Amino acid sequence: MIETWYIIICLMLITYVLLDGRNWGAGMILGLVATAQERRQVIAAIGPLWSWHEVWLVGFGGTLVAVFPKLMASAFAGYYLALFLILWSLILRGVSLEVGGHINDRMWQGFWDFVFVVSNFLLAILFGTAAGNLARGVPLDGHGDFSMAFFSDFRVRGYVGLLDWYTVSVALFAAVLMAAHGATYLVLKTEGAVHDRSETFAKYLWVAVAPLLIMVTVESRVVRPDLPGRAIHNPVLWLGLLMITVSTITLVSGRLSHREGRAFLGSNFLLVGLLTTGGAAIFPVMLHSTLSPENSLTAYSVAANPSALRFALIWWPMGLALAVAYFVFISRQYAGKVSVNRDNQGFY
Amino acid sequence: MNSAFNDPAFWSRLQFGFTLTFHYLFPQLTMGLAWFLVFWKWRALRTGDKKYNQAARFWAKIFGLNFAVGVVTGIPMEFQFGTNWADFSRFAGGVIGQTLAMEGMFAFFLESAFVGALIWGERRLGPRYHFIAAVAVALGSWLSGYFILVTNAFMQHPVGYELQADGSLGIASFSAYLLNRWAWVEFAHNQMAALVTGSFVVAAVGAFYSLRGLHTVQARLYLRAGTFVALIASLLVAFPTGDQQAKMVGNHQPVTLAAMEGRFHGGRDAGVAMIGEPNVAAQRLDNPIEVPGALSFLAYGTFQSYVRGLDQFPQDTWPDNIELLYYSFHLMITLGSAFIILMAYASFRNWRGRLESDTLLRWALMLAFPFPYIANTLGWMTAELGRQPWLIYGLFHTRDGYSKMVSSGTTIFTLIGFVGLYFVLGLLFLFLVGREIANGPDQEAVNQLVEARAA
Numbered sequence: 001m002i003e004t005w006y007i008i009i010c011l012m013l014i015t016y017v018l019l020d021g022r023n024w025g026a027g028m029i030l031g032l033v034a035t036a037q038e039r040r041q042v043i044a045a046i047g048p049l050w051s052w053h054e055v056w057l058v059g060f061g062g063t064l065v066a067v068f069p070k071l072m073a074s075a076f077a078g079y080y081l082a083l084f085l086i087l088w089s090l091i092l093r094g095v096s097l098e099v100g101g102h103i104n105d106r107m108w109q110g111f112w113d114f115v116f117v118v119s120n121f122l123l124a125i126l127f128g129t130a131a132g133n134l135a136r137g138v139p140l141d142g143h144g145d146f147s148m149a150f151f152s153d154f155r156v157r158g159y160v161g162l163l164d165w166y167t168v169s170v171a172l173f174a175a176v177l178m179a180a181h182g183a184t185y186l187v188l189k190t191e192g193a194v195h196d197r198s199e200t201f202a203k204y205l206w207v208a209v210a211p212l213l214i215m216v217t218v219e220s221r222v223v224r225p226d227l228p229g230r231a232i233h234n235p236v237l238w239l240g241l242l243m244i245t246v247s248t249i250t251l252v253s254g255r256l257s258h259r260e261g262r263a264f265l266g267s268n269f270l271l272v273g274l275l276t277t278g279g280a281a282i283f284p285v286m287l288h289s290t291l292s293p294e295n296s297l298t299a300y301s302v303a304a305n306p307s308a309l310r311f312a313l314i315w316w317p318m319g320l321a322l323a324v325a326y327f328v329f330i331s332r333q334y335a336g337k338v339s340v341n342r343d344n345q346g347f348y
Numbered sequence: 349m350n351s352a353f354n355d356p357a358f359w360s361r362l363q364f365g366f367t368l369t370f371h372y373l374f375p376q377l378t379m380g381l382a383w384f385l386v387f388w389k390w391r392a393l394r395t396g397d398k399k400y401n402q403a404a405r406f407w408a409k410i411f412g413l414n415f416a417v418g419v420v421t422g423i424p425m426e427f428q429f430g431t432n433w434a435d436f437s438r439f440a441g442g443v444i445g446q447t448l449a450m451e452g453m454f455a456f457f458l459e460s461a462f463v464g465a466l467i468w469g470e471r472r473l474g475p476r477y478h479f480i481a482a483v484a485v486a487l488g489s490w491l492s493g494y495f496i497l498v499t500n501a502f503m504q505h506p507v508g509y510e511l512q513a514d515g516s517l518g519i520a521s522f523s524a525y526l527l528n529r530w531a532w533v534e535f536a537h538n539q540m541a542a543l544v545t546g547s548f549v550v551a552a553v554g555a556f557y558s559l560r561g562l563h564t565v566q567a568r569l570y571l572r573a574g575t576f577v578a579l580i581a582s583l584l585v586a587f588p589t590g591d592q593q594a595k596m597v598g599n600h601q602p603v604t605l606a607a608m609e610g611r612f613h614g615g616r617d618a619g620v621a622m623i624g625e626p627n628v629a630a631q632r633l634d635n636p637i638e639v640p641g642a643l644s645f646l647a648y649g650t651f652q653s654y655v656r657g658l659d660q661f662p663q664d665t666w667p668d669n670i671e672l673l674y675y676s677f678h679l680m681i682t683l684g685s686a687f688i689i690l691m692a693y694a695s696f697r698n699w700r701g702r703l704e705s706d707t708l709l710r711w712a713l714m715l716a717f718p719f720p721y722i723a724n725t726l727g728w729m730t731a732e733l734g735r736q737p738w739l740i741y742g743l744f745h746t747r748d749g750y751s752k753m754v755s756s757g758t759t760i761f762t763l764i765g766f767v768g769l770y771f772v773l774g775l776l777f778l779f780l781v782g783r784e785i786a787n788g789p790d791q792e793a794v795n796q797l798v799e800a801r802a803a
Contacts, residue, residue: 083427
C-alpha cells in the first residue's frame, strides 16, 4: 500500500513538472525572443492552460497531506523560506500571464513579460534546488525536524544549507533541461520566427543537457555513495533508465527528422525517465538525513495510518479517470499550432 | 518585548487568517457569478437573443480575473498546512488531507480545464459546448467549496474519525466524514452568501451603467437579474441556512454561542442583543438593548428555553477573543438584515417598473457591493474565532498545531511579504476590473468578431 502511494505521489509530481515545465521553459525562452509580436506568440502557446498545469501542484500537495502528512510537516516547515519563495514566484508568474493580456500596450506587456521570464526562471531554479535537496538530504534531527539556512559552508554533509555546490549544479541542470523542454514545446506549438528561433535554442540546449546530465550523475554518486548499492535491485530504477534511453532516441530522431510531435514526446518521457530513476533511487527514503542515516524519513515512517491510505485509494482512481478525460478534451481543443491572432488571450 | 511578539502560534494564525481572508474575496465572487454565466448561456441557447451572450462574455472576463487571483492566492493556503501547521498536519493530515486532495482532483481539475474555454473559447467551442463549459466551471467551483467546507466542518464538528495507535487521526467512516451534517449546513449557508456577493456585484454594475445612461439593455439585464437573485439569496442566507447554522452551533458548541451573543450568565428567556458591547473583564454586556426571549427561541425553539452562559463553562474552553467574535457575528447579522431590506425594496420597485428611474435606489445598489464581502468575511471570522481555542473542536488545541521549527520572526517576515504582495495584487485587480467595467459589454468589434465565427 505504501509503495503504491509512493508511486502515485511521484506520478503526480512528475505530471506537474511535465506540464508546468512547459511554462517554465517557454517562460525562459520568452526572455530570448526578439520582438513584442513574437513574445505574444510564446504567451499564446501557454495560453489559457496555465491554471490547468498549475492545479496539478495543488493535487500533489493535497495528496501529500493525505498520505504522507509527516513528510509534508517536516519538509515544508524545514524549507519554510524557500517554499515561500516558490509560492511568491507562482503568484507573480500566474498574475503576469493573466494581466499581461488585458491591456494591449507595449509598455504594459513588456513589463509583465519581464515578470513572467523572471518568475519562471526562479521556479525552474527553485524546483531544481528542491530536487537537489531531496537527493542530498537535509539535516534531520532525531525528531524528524530540521531547519536550514539558504547556504552554510557549501559542503554536502552535516549541517547543510539549501544551496551547496551539489544543489546549485542540479538547479543549473534543471534550468537548462526545462528550457530545452520548453523550447521543444514551442517548436511544436508555434510557427514562423518563434518556431525557427526555438529550433535553434532547442538544439543548443539539448546539446548542453547531455554533459550536465553526466556531471549531475557523477556528482550524485559522490554525494550519496550509499544509493546505487540498494537501488540496483529496484526494478523501477531499471524501468526509469530504459525510459531515459528510449526517450533520448525518440527525442534525437524526432529533432533530426523534424518530427516535432515525436521530439516533444521524447522530451516528456525523458523527464519522466529522469524523475522515475531519481524517485526509485532514493526509495524508500523520502527525506535523507545528512546528520545520521537513522534520522532519515522513509515512506513507511511518514505515511498516514492505513485507514487514511485505504480511503484515499478509493477516490484517487476516480479523480485520475476524470483528469484523463479532461486531458483528452484539452488535447483535442488545443491541438495544432497556435496563432497570435487567434490564441493571444483573445477570443478564439 | 511582549509575549505575543514571540508567540509563533499567534503569527501563524494571523498569517493563515490574513491570506485566507484575502484569498476568499475572489472565490466568493466566482462561485456566485458562475451561475449567472450558466443562466445567460442557457438563455442565449434557448432564445438566440444576443444580449445574453454579450452579458456572459462581459462577465466571463471579470470571472477570469477573479479566477486567476483565486488560483494564485489559493496555493499558499494548502502549503501553509505544512509550513506553519506542521504538527496539525502530522496529527490530522490523514483525514483533512483527503478533502484537500479531493478538492484538487475533483474540483480544480474540472474548473481549470474548462475556464480558459469559457472565457476565450466561444468561437472554437460553438454555443452548445460553450454552455457546457460554463456548467463545468460552475460545478467545479461549487464542488471545491464543498470539499473545503468538509475540511472545515471536520475542524468544527469532527465525525467519522478514530484515534490510531500512532496517535494520529484515521478515518473510521468515509461517508460520515464526507457527509458531515455540519458540512451540508455550512455549505448551504456559505454558497448562498457567495450568491449574495455575486448578485450584489452584478446589480451594482447594472446600477452604474444605468445611472450613467450607458449600455441600457445590458444595464437592465444586470439590474433585474442581480436584484432578483440577491433578494432570494439574502433570504436563504438568513433562513433556513443561517438559522440552522446557529442551531448547530448551539447544540455542538454551546460555549461558542454564548460568546457570540455576549451571554456571560445563563438563564431562561434569553434575549438577543441588538446593541451592546461585551465587557469581558467585568463579565457583562455594556449598554445592551435586547429583544427578550429571541435567543432562546432561535437557538432551541421556544422563548422559555434555557440558554447557558459563559459562566457555566470552564474559562479555558471560552473562545479566546470574545469581543472580536461578538462584533463579527453581530455585524454580519446586521448586514444580512440590511441586504434583505434593500433587495426587497429594489424588487418591489422593479415589479412596479420604477427600478431604472429611482436614482437614490440605483446609487444605493451601486454602492452596496462591498458589504457582502464584509459580511462573508465576518461570517468566517465568527466560525473560526468561535472554534477557538480548538483547532479540531474538542480534540486538538490550536496551541498544539503550529510548526515548532518556525520562529515567530520568520512568520512575521513572510506575513509582511504577503501583505505587500497582496496589496499590490489587490490594486492591480481593482484597476483591471475597473477597466473592464469602463470598457463595458458593448464592444462592437469584439461582439461582431465572436458572433461572425460562432454563426
